[in-house]
Amino acid sequence: MPKSIHVNILINIKTAKLMSLIQITPYNPNWPNEYQTIAKQLRSLLDKIALRIDHIGSTSIDALAAKDVIDIQISVDDVSNTAIEQKLTSVGFVFRDEAICDNLVGLDADSIELKKKFFQQAVGQRRVHIHVRQIGRINQEYPLLFRDYLRSDVHTKRAYAQIKIELAKHFSNDANAYYAIKDPYMDTVYAAAKLWAKQTNWQQDTDFN
Numbered sequence: 545m546p547k548s549i550h551v552n553i554l555i556n557i558k559t560a561k562l563m564s565l566i567q568i569t570p571y572n573p574n575w576p577n578e579y580q581t582i583a584k585q586l587r588s589l590l591d592k593i594a595l596r597i598d599h600i601g602s603t604s605i606d607a608l609a610a611k612d613v614i615d616i617q618i619s620v621d622d623v624s625n626t627a628i629e630q631k632l633t634s635v636g637f638v639f640r641d642e643a644i645c646d647n648l649v650g651l652d653a654d655s656i657e658l659k660k661k662f663f664q665q666a667v668g669q670r671r672v673h674i675h676v677r678q679i680g681r682i683n684q685e686y687p688l689l690f691r692d693y694l695r696s697d698v699h700t701k702r703a704y705a706q707i708k709i710e711l712a713k714h715f716s717n718d719a720n721a722y723y724a725i726k727d728p729y730m731d732t733v734y735a736a737a738k739l740w741a742k743q744t745n746w747q748q749d750t751d752f753n
């Protein structure tokens with residue numbers, strides 16, 4: 545193969561990879577079904593270790609554009625229980641030990657309230673993020689409250705979609721920039737969600753897997 549064609553192919557592959565890094569797609573009504581299938585497998589795998597299994601993140605919110613990633617939270621008694629890792633990796637999920645905490649404005653990264661374990665789909669499978677968090681911690685409540693608030697407030701939901709679409713347009717190949725802006729924006733939504741939770745006496749629902 546001539547060298548110029550080879551270089552062109554390499555550039556195209558590299559560009560395609562960069563371009564697909566952050567991509568927001570319109571809401572897909574099949575996301576909840578995909579979640580249910582995975583959640584049932586997780587329930588039988590983890591049995592009593594999982595106190596609750598929930599669909600979280602944007603794919604759990606009707607009509608919200610999102611990255612095509614099914615986010616799942618598994619709430620446990622003890623996030624350092626090594627059985628969780630053993631069981632999830634035994635069926636192919638990939639443990640990412642770089643992501644041991646969440647970010648929340650006002651808390652240090654090493655706060656006990658932010659500890660988590662993070663897993664991704666087995667190689668070649670549809671994109672899934674599994675967040676294992678300890679029941680009762682701030683970071684365990686966050687995604688459930690954030691989800692329920694966005695489900696209840698169409699204007700905030702639309703604003704969140706717009707922010708993500710714009711960020712993805714400007715920073716599709718720069719995940720750090722995408723999250724550096726999206727994360728504190730989410731925390732302002734979360735602050736409003738906490739007020740809403742007080743007003744409505746919001747509790748974690750009982751409709752989990």
Ligand SMILES: CC(C)(COP(=O)(O)OP(=O)(O)OC[C@H]1O[C@@H](n2cnc3c(N)ncnc32)[C@H](O)[C@@H]1O)[C@@H](O)C(=O)NCCC(=O)NCCS
Nearest residue numbers: 640642643644645646647653662664673719720723724727
């Ligand atoms: C978790 C990793 C390995 C997965 O990367 P990948 O490209 O496969 O997935 P993706 O970009 O969708 O990230 C997964 C989730 O991690 C979070 N995240 C990813 N990057 C960042 C970032 N720069 N800042 C904050 N949160 C991030 C987001 O909530 C996201 O949904 C990667 O994102 C990473 O190394 N992230 C940084 C880990 C981190 O934030 N550590 C904080 C110290 S505890």
Ligand SMILES: Nc1ncnc2c1ncn2[C@@H]1O[C@H](COP(=O)(O)OP(=O)(O)OP(=O)(O)O)[C@@H](O)[C@H]1O
Nearest residue numbers: 601602603609610611615646647648683686687690
């Ligand atoms: N500090 C935090 N602690 C716990 N959960 C958090 C925290 N920050 C964000 N989350 C939750 O994690 C979920 C998944 O994060 P993610 O970055 O994948 O966002 P998303 O809403 O799914 O949007 P995207 O379309 O970019 O994937 C968020 O919807 C939010 O509920």
